[in-house]
Amino acid sequence: MKVFCLTLAGALVAGPLSLPSALADTVVKIGVAGPLTGSLAQSGKDDERGVQLAINELNAQKVTIAGQPVTFQMISQNDQADPKIGVTVAQQFVDLGVSAVIGHYNSGVTIPAAKIYNDAHIPMITATASNPQLTQLGYTYVYRLGANDxxxxxxxxxxxxxxxxxxxxxxxxxxxxxxxxxxxxxxxxxxxxxxxxxxxxxxxxxxxxxxxxxxxxxxxxxxxxxxxxxxxxxxxxxxxxxxxxxxxxxxxxxxxxxxxxxxxxxxxxxxxxxxxxxGAPLKSIAGGETFREKFKKTFDADVDVYAPACYTATLTVVKAMQQANSTDPQKFAPLLKTSTFPSMLGPVKFDQTGEWVNPPVxxxxxxxxxxxxxxxx
Structure with a gap:
């Protein structure tokens, strides 16, 4: 008993950094990439805000995965709608240890960046890059939550x-x-x-x-x-x-x-x-107007185009984590192609190439x- 008391006292003297790690939240990083400067900056910012709104809500819910409290952190990068910069951004995300990426915006950026994510076994969901080639490359970790060209x-x-x-x-x-x-x-x-x-x-x-x-x-x-x-x-x-x-x-x-x-x-x-x-207009879907109001209140800006899809993509990733009981991409990413996830946009189900099944247009x-x-x- 004396040994236990001395050990506990030593831990308390050492400060909170010495407390068992199980008491601390696991930080899960979600990357979002798109053009935040230049002529497409409005679209890039809209996508970023969609991800941020989802993360705000998740953290307010105090999500647990495998019994461990989880805090989600958005990491946003400006790819400037440039394929070379997009590849650099993708490698930065890998180095930072993100668990998933929402983006990129442009097809010409997303296609070369996708290889980086796939090789690193990090799932990437784009809501906007619509070139059909993206899902014809045979990449296991690439998904599109939208209609293709x-x-x-x-x-x-x-x-x-x-x-x-x-x-x-x-x-x-x-x-x-x-x-x-x-x-x-x-x-x-x-x-x-x-x-x-x-x-x-x-x-x-x-x-x-x-x-x-x-x-x-x-x-x-x-x-x-x-x-x-x-x-x-x-x-x-x-x-x-x-x-x-x-x-x-x-x-x-x-x-x-x-x-x-x-x-x-x-x-x-x-x-x-x-x-x-x-996708379908916000006015026509359940929860669409509520989303619009929350978005406006949070960012003092109106929804542009694809914020709802980026919001949904973020929530879908986390639902896959919860279903897999793991934040390890290699464990939760496969569920994205075998499960159907309810969402504001309707059922989210990806086929084996990563395309959204029956996307509305x-x-x-x-x-x-x-x-x-x-x-x-």
Whole structure:
């Protein structure tokens, strides 16, 4: 008995650092990566906030895994929408010992970064990188919580033919993995739908002047112009379409589906822009408006596009940890492909390639400064 008392007294004298480690929370690091500067910073910040909101809620719930209290920590990195920086960021996450990564935003960044995560056996869930190639690489630890370009590009081609009754289509893409991928799918589906591709032009994801491209397109008199790229360039493209008096609707995938496009276009795309986005509108799903209110209260900002999906991806990772009774990625990651997880977005189930099974897709119309949902399929 004297030996026990002396040992306990020694531990107390030594201070709290000498108390048994079981009394301390296990810290689980969740990485989130995307463009936090540059033209896509608004989207990158929106994704980051979705992850942070999920982590705030998890920590408030005082989650335990394998009987051990767990504290979740978000580590955010700016990949600047640059593939080389994205690979560096991925290696930093590995070195920091993250248990999972939510991101990246751009397909061209996500695809090379995915190899780093897969080799390190760290699950990565992207809500936004939609190039189909990502899940065709055979990576065990890569998942997509969204619709890919095959779904969105083909959906917009059918929409152009059957809803807008377009006949002639011009296509522009920014030569990124995302932009080219979604444009190629659109072209193939458009041809099958009976549309005539009257011109195909190319630009970059840094361009602001589209007058030369539009001058080439104008004589072909397209009913619609499909843009494979992101919302910043789509805004400038729409503004210059109006300047050159090109009376065509602008179509695109989820890359242009952001409220900021209205401001960048300076009203030129009012009622004339349509885009596809993975997922259902917040207003139409249970808990959607509650999420919007919590988001606004926490960040003093409105939900942009993919914060709900990044929020859901984070919660899904933790549900897999709880089901596996482990924070070890090699133990919980396999469950992501064998289990179905309830979520605000509906059932989350990934197939063996890492694709979300039956992802909903919504077509939106730009009305004023809002993206108004037309239909979800």
């Amino acid at each position: 095959n779904t969105m590009g083909s959906r917009m081609a059918v929409f152009a033919a059957k809803t807008l009754h377009a006949k002639r289509v011009a296509v522009v893409d920014d030569r990124t993995a995302y932009g080219t991928g979604v444009a190629d799918v659109f072209v193939d589906a458009a041809k099958k739908a009976g549309l005539e591709i009257v011109d195909r032009e190319y630009t970059t994801d840094k361009a602001t002047d589209f007058k030369a491209i539009l001058t080439n397109i104008k004589p072909a008199k397209p009913d619609v112009i499909f843009y494979g790229g992101y919302y910043t360039q789509a805004g400038y493209l729409g503004r210059q379409m109006k300047t050159l008096q090109i009376d065509a609707a602008l179509l695109g995938g989820d890359g242009i589906c952001a409220p900021d496009v209205a401001k960048l276009a300076d009203g030129a795309l009012e009622g004339k822009m349509y885009c596809a986005q993975g 919504t077509v939106y119309k730009l009305t004023g400064s809002d993206l108004v949902p037309l239909a979800t399929q």
